[in-house]
Amino acid sequence: MARDYDSQLLESVAVRRRRMRDALLFGPQRARRTADERLGKVFVGIAIVAVLCAGCVGWSFIKHTMEKQKAEQKKQEQQWNRSRSAQPPDVPGRVPGAANVPDGVNAPALATAKVPNVPASGAAWVPDARFWM
Secondary structure, three states: OOOHHHHHHHHHHHHHHHHHHHHHHHHHHHHOOOOOOOOHHHHHHHHHHHHHHHHHHHHHHHHHHHHHHHHHHHHHHHHHHHHHHHHOOOOOOOOOOEOOOOOOOOOOHHOOOOOOOOOOOOOOOOOOOHOOO
């Protein structure tokens, strides 16, 4: 009879420990949680991680594209500054690329005017950013 009591006591302690562990891990509704709920939570977690990863990749792409555009714009400005510094200096009374200004015309106003670079082929001229500066 003593053996039965000892085995019952050991078994009840094991059951109590398992119940305490389940209560700690799963909370008050431990009996209602099934494998389907756990799998659902796993899939939701994977979906959230996938969205976060896609957001990081998208942000990286946008940042890289903007840096690339800034670098190209800076390169174009440097080229434009180099080509502008290679041109002869403005002479009062003369518009770059034009004939001499006749007497009586406001020469300083013409010297500061921006004249577009018209192509020689006769193609339609389209203003670019340099024209408006």
